[in-house]
Amino acid sequence: MKPRHKRIAIIVGALAGLGVATALVLNALQSNVAFFFTPTQVAAGEAPKNRAFRVGGMVREGSVKRDQMTVHFIVTDTAKDVRVTYTGILPDLFKEGKGAVVQGKFNPDGEFHATEVLAKHDENYMPPEAQHAVDQAHKAAKTVDKK
Structure with missing residues (x-):
């Protein structure tokens, strides 16, 4: 695998991890909010x-x-x-x-x-x-x- 492809894979993986973490945090906040x-x-x-x-x-x-x-x-x-x-x-x-x-x-x-x-x-x-x-x-x- 070329270094360029490795960098792209790392960036995509980091963005996917950040998206999953954001979704989990928002879900936790949504279930605990009482309007x-x-x-x-x-x-x-x-x-x-x-x-x-x-x-x-x-x-x-x-x-x-x-x-x-x-x-x-x-x-x-x-x-x-x-x-x-x-x-x-x-x-x-x-x-x-x-x-x-x-x-x-x-x-x-x-x-x-x-x-x-x-x-x-x-x-x-x-x-x-x-x-x-x-x-x-x-x-x-x-x-x-x-x-």
């Missing part, structure tokens, strides 16, 4: 059907029902609601009327089964996406009230 959606976006069908994602908003007052280690509650952006089921220990800051982000996917019965619950960490913090969703829902509610 954020508001309850309004979920109701509009924008959320993935068979994949984990995050839903954020406020925990509706009076919606938390405990059954031993399983908790049922509603996350809302004041326009739409998402019913959530979570089995496990909730964060200490989780309370009705406070912000929360839940990660999981929908059960066949239409209830969101959370694998992780995140509560806001102080009185003033809300995830920017959740704050934007609440603001948009308030604007939409005012527009409807004016009509």
Whole structure:
């Protein structure tokens, strides 16, 4: 084999190896990414059907029902609601009327089964996406009230 052919074979092999490594990294990232959606976006069908994602908003007052280690509650952006089921220990800051982000996917019965619950960490913090969703829902509610 000529030196020129050896160089071409090495370059092609290196490019193929780089392509395989890139594909593996992108696949790993794709399977670990959980996108954020508001309850309004979920109701509009924008959320993935068979994949984990995050839903954020406020925990509706009076919606938390405990059954031993399983908790049922509603996350809302004041326009739409998402019913959530979570089995496990909730964060200490989780309370009705406070912000929360839940990660999981929908059960066949239409209830969101959370694998992780995140509560806001102080009185003033809300995830920017959740704050934007609440603001948009308030604007939409005012527009409807004016009509």
